[in-house]
Amino acid sequence: MSAPAKKGGFLSSLTSTFANFGSGAYTKVNSLLGHEGLEVVNPEGGQEDVEEEAIRGRFKQEDRESYWKMMHKYIGSDITSMVTLPVIIFEPMTTLQKMAELMEYSHLLDLADQCEDPHMKMVYACTWAVSVYPAYQRTWKPFNPILGETYEMVKHNGITFLAEQVSHHPPMSSAHAENEHFSYDITSKLRTKFLGNSVDIYPVGRTRVLLKKSNMVLDLVPPPTIVHNLIFGRTWIDSPGDMVMSNLTTGDKVILYFQPCGWFGKGRYEVDGYVYNKDEEPKILITGKWNSSLSCQPCDLEGEPLEGTELQEVWKCTEQPKGDKFQYTHFAHVINSFDTAPQGLLPSDSRLRPDRYALEMGDMSKAGSDKTSLEERQRAEKKLRESKNAEFAPRWFNLTGDKAPTPWGDLEIYEYNGKYSEHRKQEEANAAGKTVDVEQLKKIPFNPWQFEQSEGQSVAYGGQVLPVSQSS
Template identity: 70%
Template sequence: MGSKEDKASAAGGGFFSTIAAGVKSWSTAVHKSVNGIMGYEGLEVINPEGGTEDAEAEASRGRWKQEDRDSYWKMMHKYIGADVTSLVTLPVIIFEPMSMLQRMSEILEYSELLNKADECDDPYMRLAYTATWFVSNYYQLQRTWKPFNPILGETFEIVNHCGISFIAEQVSHHPPMSVGHGENEHFIYDITSKLKTKFLGNSVDVYPVGRSRLVLKKSGHVLDLVPPLTKVNNLIFGRTWVDSPGEMVLSNLTTGEKVVLYFHPCGWFGCVAPSYTSTLLNFHHVL
């Protein structure tokens, strides 16, 4: 017979082993693959509300009819791991009634932040206003529909809306690429919208290759933005939701200062709204 200490250790080990096994089983259920449930290989369904429901129940939800899901999956499964930016014709059910050129202009809705940045004498508050303006664009993530790709040479223009003029044009069709220019008395905003994608079965990673550049007219400072990737989950099975984890880096090319914002990935309990942590750097020294 063992000592009391050995028995206590065994009892404790059994207790913690039971907890570990329970957590493992729960996490497996949360990210349970559709494979084996519905006969599809390489698919994963993630509940946007945090995984409290089984993957099979979540997979039956969403905007697709069952027959549409089946036929689209038969067409798309061969593209797993590929850049599908220009490879496939997408069904109209996933689109919203606007073009990418219009979507590019939506960030100007909060341009009063740039007006404040241009009028601000504090260089760090200027960066804070500008970073907040770029972050405001992520409210679009609640809309999970894709804008239509414009045809080559298509343009979209806003003339003197609250003092702002904006024009965008589709300059390449394969691969799709758009450029835009907007300005008012306080700032000049230029954007090149170009994407690379990686199709993962029931999700797609979208990597922004284009860049955004901003000039504040009063100070003459030039700022450059490198955004994080975007991940679209539950494309075919389940309710579509969008996450944008990783770093967004806003650099003042005139002074060398930069803001690094880390967008926290959605966790086990879903993602109601994006959250992030910011760091301000001055010539590589953290402030």
Template identity: 70%
Template sequence: MWSRTRKKPKKYRTRRWEVGGHRGHLAYPATRPATTRLALLDLPRLPFFSRGRLRDFSSSSSSSTRLDSPPTEIFLPPPRRDIARAMGSKDGSGAASSGGGGGFFSSIAAGVRSLGTAVHKSVNGLVGYEGLEVINPDGGTEDAEAEALRGRWKQEDRDSYWKMMHKYIGADVTSLVTLPVIIFEPMTMLQKMAELMEYCELLDKADECEDPYMRMAYASAWAVSVYFAYQRTWKPFNPILGETYEMVNHQGISFIAEQVSHHPPMGAAHCENAHFTYDITSKLKTKFLGNSLEVYPLGRTRVSLKKSGVKLELVPPLTKVNNLIFGRTWVDSPGEMVLTNLTTGDKVVLLFQPCGWFGAGRYEVDGYVYSAAEEPKIMITGKWNQSMSCQPCDQEGDPLPGTELKEIWRVAPTPPNDKYQYTHFAHKINSFDTAPKKLLASDSRLRPDRYALEKGDMSKSGSEKSRLEEQQRAEKRTREAKGEQFTPRWFNRTDEIAPTPWGELEVYEYNGKYTEHRAAIDSSSVADDDTDVTSIEFNPWQYSSSSSQ
């Protein structure tokens, strides 16, 4: 039985700390009474307080409060010492020194109480938010309020947009709201699906690996790697029904994605090279919470490794976009990722740590490769924005003697000061260098609104976005008048309804026609014509009359 309540194999947990240039690990019992465990979840993670301090938090009618900086000395106990002593004095009997009469915990408690009062006074009127200042989740030293003021939103835009959006609190806004292009990036959701292929060489390694547990470690590192790209806070364009995205010239893959449904928005993709095949049906589900948005990855992702014949299924955690309208926008993905070997029953369970106070725990990922008998075999740890490492472990989850952590993935260097925080691979996705010969006219690269935004023409991007959306509505009216249904070109809808943690999913499967289409073009004598692909008119339309409107 796989669940969060299952007893953890490790007897003791550790958390990294850094104070004054010194680093170490804090060890504490892994098993605690439920009441203690719940209480600890509500407390800031103290060893990380050295990363930053609480900004002055005030409203127009309240005085500012400041949390004292952490003590210069933190006692780090040996393993098997209770966490209460870890936070106490050096003899384990008193409060930690804080430079004040009340001790470190007293200082924290007072600061938190004052913070709660300030928050209550600041947000008692939702429309204004004038008194709400910004806390930097990264725990940096820069002025977070000034950072927010340098953002993409002007104050009048924030106010008007909030007045429009507050009525949608608690609703799924996936297709309810028309959003301004000012919050978009020049990429569609279909292209975003292709970003998972940046480090697909990890799947190649998994296919070549003879060790079944290391195979799972490589595959899970591949699944984690895309989250570095997912931390971007810009919104991708929703694809038009029938829109496609093709990609070649990367690690020998052939990638095709298609928008197969408009209401609800659904995309399907297929990717293949000499080592693996990848198939996904994706239907995002969202919940608008006022100044944040929860995104539930309602989908099914499967990978087949060709050499071993192993089939893998991935269930990712949800994603939360914080400070959506007010404050500095940032993304977190708290929860569990589960990668299951459908052939053998082995699993990888990774916990994405939620971002705590001052960025504590943000990016951290920890977990194990488990055998079908639920025994831990390999420990996996790292940060989804930096690297992942693994190490063989015993049945208690402790590293095996004589073994060392092995790095299995690291983020590639990124372009400095990129406007949209794109990686080099993200730029390749937008580039025609990764487009195949005879690119489909329905390809996302050809969208005029996306292309205009990429060139910095926001006004044209907005007008083209509105025009495409109206054409899509015209298509729907024509389809309904004819009594017809939209039929995807490269994927077929099946009768299968797949259960997911966030609801049921209609499954689309790849029909193989794109492989035949691409083989015919590659063998054609006209495959090497000199047509300028940028001159091709974007045309995902089912009816020819729509493309001329």
């Protein structure tokens, strides 16, 4: 765990850095300290291990060279949805499921809602936002959702979670989660920049959390992420920069600086920052490592720890399974299982994707062919939609027409329309007194499609020729 800096140290420098913090904007610490050009040598192990990784990587030598020839023409481009990637680099999970991983430590939002101290509320809430980062260390790529694909989760801390792929070009997802203490809403649109052997990922999104007891609304702006050694060497992930959480109700805010990883892994994982009141005065310092734990301590106006107080641990990452093939946490396995699936699971659910399931079962060949078939079906449906002059309309979220500014561009906002809550109540009423038949759920055919039955057109899918038409 990082220790708080003494007077004139790093945390004190942060105080002066943020002294001119303006409403609606913030100063980027990394623009002052700089992280560009820092070479990272072996952030994970010994030099021999690095050399072995550089030789082996994820691909065989010929595969790497072939992949590099294909990819080098995209340098400087956004490759979010323009490149078909080999299934060998995927994990058996979609980005909709990864969105749900933020619910692993949702008890921190419960604590934020119940806490009477307004500044500790912010400590718990921002710690919740940081708690997902250990899961982001996984270097496998999740599957891009099919347009109309969903993921739903129940039976976790009383939470009902729903995510839907609301746009394909550009790829956009929306999610809503709720329990008795909070509601969570996000519209997410990733933007990437391919740099050869690395890729920068910019989280163009808007996150809103409502704490129900105090009726406070929180807004989150996470830092960007960099995936290093994408093709050659050991793949690893860093998120240098600022995370800003603003209380839109009171004007309080948290600014956490994610230290960039330097030479020989120096500074990796370290997070430091403050809770500020509406007058931009530091009230509580926060320090730790995003991969293990965060602690807090009351501070004075100079950002120094108050005498007679001690660091208090707020969150500690649970121990992760050893030797897991995809570096999954226990919660990631829960998300992928049908144990958190409700009765009457939507046929558009990510768990039901044949390519995802084949990869989970270790059948790379079938995973690759099923992935190709799904992508072909999606393209065929797009052509049919265009021929009918039809627009895709998400089922569970509505496009508002509003645009939200982000540090990386404007974002179109989708909002939860409440229809899923009605659907879930009806399904629960129908299933009253029944237990969820997991084996039966697994047999549901994956169906995110807007168009279904035959109108004289068909498309190859999973080795079968399936008819295509507009659904009722």
